[in-house]
Amino acid sequence: MRTNASYTLLFILLGIPQLLLAQITVQGRVRDARSLRPLEGAAVTANTGPQALTAADGSYHLTVPDTTAFLLITYLGFAPDTLTDLQQPGVRQTLLQPTVAVLQEVQVQGYETNRPLLQTAGAISVIDSEVLNRFDESSLVRAVNTVPGVRMDERAPASYRLSIRGSTLRSPYGIRNIKLYFNGIPLTEANGTTALNLLDPANIGHIEILKGPTASIYGAGTGGTILLEPMRLNQGQQLEVNATTGSYGYRHYGASYSAGSEKGNLLVQYTRQQYDGYREQSAVDRKVLLLSSEFYTSAKRTIAANIIYSDLYYELPGGLTREQYAQNPRQARSGMFGSVAQNASITQDGLNIGLKQTYTFNSNWRNTTAIYGLHRFKDNPFNTDYERNTDQEMGGRTSFVHNSRVGSLPVTYTFGGEFQRGFQTARTYDNKGGTPDSLRTDDEVVSKAGFLFAQAEVELPAGIIATAALSLNDAQYQITRLRQALTGNGYQYTRNFNAVLSPRLALLKPLTNQVSVHASISSGFSPPTEEEILPSDGSFNTGLEAEKGTNYEAGIRGFAGHGKLNFDVVGFYFRLKETIVSRQDLSGVAIFRNVGSTRQAGLETSISYALVNDPALPLSLLKVWGSYTYSHFRFQDYQKDATDLSGNQLTGVAPNTATLALDAAAKNGLYLNVTGNYVDEIPLNDENTVFAASYVVVGARAGWRKQLAKQLALEMFVGGDNLTDQQYSLGNDLNAFGGRFYQPAPDRTWYGGLSLKYKL
Template sequence: MKQLSTLIILLFFSINSFAQEIQGKVIESENSIELSNVQIFNSENIEITTTNNNGIFILPTPGSYTFKKEGFQNKTIDLKSSKFVIIELNVLPENLNEIQITASNLNSQIKSLPTAISVISTKEIENSDNVNMTSILNTVPGVVVHNGTLTTNKINIRGIGSRNLYGTSKLRAYYQDIPLTNGSGESTIEDIEITSIGRIEILKGPSSSIYGAGLGGTIQLIPNKGLYNENSIRGGYIFGSYGLQKYLAQVNLGNDSNSANIIYTNTQKDGYRDNNQLDKQSFSVATNHFIGESDKLTFIGNYIDLKAFIPSSINEETYLNEPTSADFRWGQAKGYEDYTKGLFGISWQHDYNSKTTQYTSVFTSFFDSYEAKTFEIEGIKNNSIGLRTRFVSNSTLFNKPLEWTIGGELFNDNNKTKVYENLFDDTTNGSVEGSLTERYEENRRYFNVFIDSKLELTSKTNFTFGVNLNKTSYDLDDQINSDSSGITGDYSFDAIFSPKFGLTHQINDNIMIYETASHGFSPPTLEETLQPDGQINPDIKPESGWNFEIGSRGKLFNKKLNYDIALYKMDVKNLLVPRRTGDEEFVGINAGKTEYTGLEFGVGYNVLKTEKLTIYHSNALNFTDFKFKDFVDEDSDEDYSGNRLTGVPKFTFNSQLNFDSKCGIYAFINYNYTDKIPMRDDNSIYSDSYKLVNTRIGYKSNFSKKYELNLFLGINNVFDEQYASMLLINAPSFGGRAPRYYYPGEPTNYYSGFNLKYIF
């Protein structure tokens, strides 16, 4: 009986002790990646434990604990619940080298990656005008964004994509794991509501070994998935020049292991130019759900309803004397685009053990567009579906630690297009739909199979290797011309292997160097595939190239200064060149080789960091020597070899100064210089260089435990610089009209607004 009593007492204390244990996971707040080796201290500042490879921790009893990791803000929290809890740590803005990168298959810290990558933090996004991404993307060395209107953007990374006439192509873009790049390789990141983004990661240079097609690189938009253990609502309003109004409503729902961020916005603007009105509604939702210590589900949804009128480009005389004018024909037709778009995806993460994790995402999207142009009216219905999965694990090779991943991606894109005559004239007051001239359906599909790995040769030196196999094919069904004049048929590109090799060496705790060689490619879009007579060009090939790069990242002067420098050279063959066949029409040809050589340098410095005031200064420089290596125009028989690459400045410089005070006042000022840009392949015409200064000042206040207020005022183009915010390269002069190269940038303009948050 005595032995039984003793056993019951021991069992009681054992159960009670187990019940007192607290288990949880530590993640990075901006992208929800698990953080390993986080030190956990009790209230007496004694280290109790550290998190494992999956961010898991176990604490013996409830109490007050402090979580510490280099590069992150310390967090002290009272843990009372025995439920599985999630702890979020915020990145210190000056220590971005410490963060985990989503764009890397291995979720590595940025300081250990053998490639050039830049990160735009939540704070930098919040300090923008909350309407347009252009200004923040242009702070990244190697990235140039041309912004014709809020819905007409062209992004190039290291010069790749600069010769695209409209929109962004030849790079990859993702919203979490959902591709923002369609089957033809065209990306529209400007559709994503900027306030829904928690962080932006930009991988520069070929990323084909990770994501398949993407010669220029990859832009990863990471949605804000809300805060754990907080339920709140937030309302906001912005007003500004040229009729700008933006309304925002946001709901955050969160408990110990679930979070959700739901945002609705409505943006309206009359526009600086004629025929420039915009009305955009956006609804987005992003959620995280940790199911025990081994599983996580993430749901992403985004819906957009937009109508935007198109002023188009104008000639030099109009640009200099009447920059508010729309092109005459676009104004007469009242050209516009009207579309709805949806993106939806669900991701599952499962930790099999502390060494092996599986990531799987399924996604779908739709796009329903009606666009009235000067020469035609085009209706497009697009649906896509895809899957991406990968396994990440740690093992050994030759008794050396090895981290590796293997996975694949499937994507199918269905595009139905109808083209009508536009019968507008002086009497119609805008576009009038005429007879149907084209109707076709395109199915484009691809698959990627990839392997990526990192082998620890020594405690300071790592070797990385990756390879991707891509196969892209499509079929076209011409539903009007069924005879030999139609474009019906099946077409396929050869399978492409894209390897990557890299080496990193940690010189000391604060400085690393890397070198890498990587292959990339970009397939032609449908428009580039078609010949002038509408037939498919069976000989057109994807452009491809090898990139060779050396670089270094680190911290100096007692970790007050952080830097990132990269020197690269890339040769691209089978360059895809748009050849114009009409005022707004073009086809693609392979036209030789291009050489890209550049130097990127970014540096940030903590000018002052006290309890009451922080001043942080950052600079980004970009030097380029991009030129045609072998390029002969077949129409004119002119040899452009040795000329500068069209559409790219030789030098850009961006400088930013940020002020944050404990009393709630904050401010920043941004300076951007863009060098002159060649507008024709023969380099006969250049745009003017320009300098832009943008600034913002605000006040944040937590005037009670339940209310947070943010008031702000911003001014863009402070010194009223006249500049071209976007250029239409190689613009033709059909019908005796002067070439229309220019999209005028806005003169001095302001915005102001507020956000009010209530925590319940």
């Protein structure tokens, strides 16, 4: 018996290592594939039974039998993922793709607080890659116009005009009164304008829109702020090629290399877009090379760099009268000074280089500093003149974030500044059949713009978040006229817009863990742009003053039904003084002036509901969503010559707009996106005697995504725009001389294409 017991003990001792080898420990980290933030509480379940939940940093440790085939990782609002090859050593990185945009999970930069949208006090809308990819890559217009309170027009293909809460009023063309940043680096120039059309829509993967005066963090502005982010691959390496073709000679080609890891990410992307045009003199040819990188050089330092080179040519068909618009909307402006006869067009070459560093000193201090430089050449034969401009600019932005406490209350302080200096040589000639003739004016313009800002955000009891912010804004133009045709004399003119303090106060209160309310008061200061002070007719608009306004708003946002229902409602009242409006003169040049004031009250709503959201079902996604905007915008104290226009509707603003959309996807890779957009009638002159008719347009895109092999994925798609075949004007000329108000949009159009992705 003793011998048998000895054998038994020896067998057990020899078997213990084998028992230990029969189990393995898997370590990993789970993060959001879009924001890269860790996901706490994700379930990690082995097919053999053991389960663990991720910690606050997204990490987990799970001991499982060595016979385990896979781990299933799940998290509410994200597509599940599986891990195989569990014998591989090291910490595994899992990036979960969001499915339904649950508000408590949608992280926004906002006012540099980087909080979930549900905890951010302010009217912020997000356009993610899912919305951008609903449409072809010819334009951002259709994606941006799904956002309540925001309006984007194209007076001609690639000729963007952007409005937030009525700021179209002072933008007969281009983008003004709105600040744009690309990857945290200023895209708006010191002279107040933004050449957004130098970017291809395919360069942009994420958009945040902050509406109304953003005061503190982003300085001067009464319209709003837009934050653009490039496409990013967070894990692995990928090559992608795509091509799209469509009606009226539309072609779009793209090729990119992207890589992502724990050490950083890199995107190299080349795109080309060509379009023969729906109208006469409306062709486009744009080539863009983008390099965007972000490197995590240490646990404390992140360095990012952007290089954007763009070569853009687009034609300007010009506005039509109501009779021409009804007779033949495809024609261009005609006559001796017609668009075809004068080759009305714009050629722009631009190079924008930006560097950004984020350095975390410790758990309480962080700094982000960006510097940039740009060079841009513009050649613009117009109907009545010919402009040739060269711009050079440099600037920088820095912000510090300090986490502290006041007693027992957590407080975050953010402070810093931004400065830009631009130098432009601007020459205007007579236009002789599309070539420069006699010199009219020769100017040099130095633009300077800067501001300092400070913000304190405190977390009060009952979950209330209070924010107090202040910015000090300054702007200056130094114009040197080297020569003027009529006199031959030159002179200098300097215009300072004195430093103005712009405050912002905001409160947010969570009603439940699913619903929050917010309210804010903010003021804005918006000096005229260089093009408003120095229009192309050669005059100096010396009397033009900066706009100043105060905005009051309150809103509620939240979700219900485990994230299936999302809603966001904001009401606001905006009082603007020294409002800048535009009016065309006899030659078609836009001239600007201040009017007394405007009163702008509005309601912005958005809602979405996911009827089905389960990747395991044959119909894996069925979602409806939409937005509605009501704008009660009126002039006040507006006296034009002997006519009192007080009480009239704001020019260029539709009282009602709405979007309704449907998304459907199947497990086999088929998908369908349908989008309908309604726009109410729009007043086209300050007198409110001419209106653009209301319209409804519908677009759709259907496609099929298939993983052909482990490394190769294919997408094929077809789509159509303006399926209702509406005749409408997208980008009306406001207060146009000679009744040339209308810029017709294309009729029913079609497109189709494919994309190939290869994982290296």
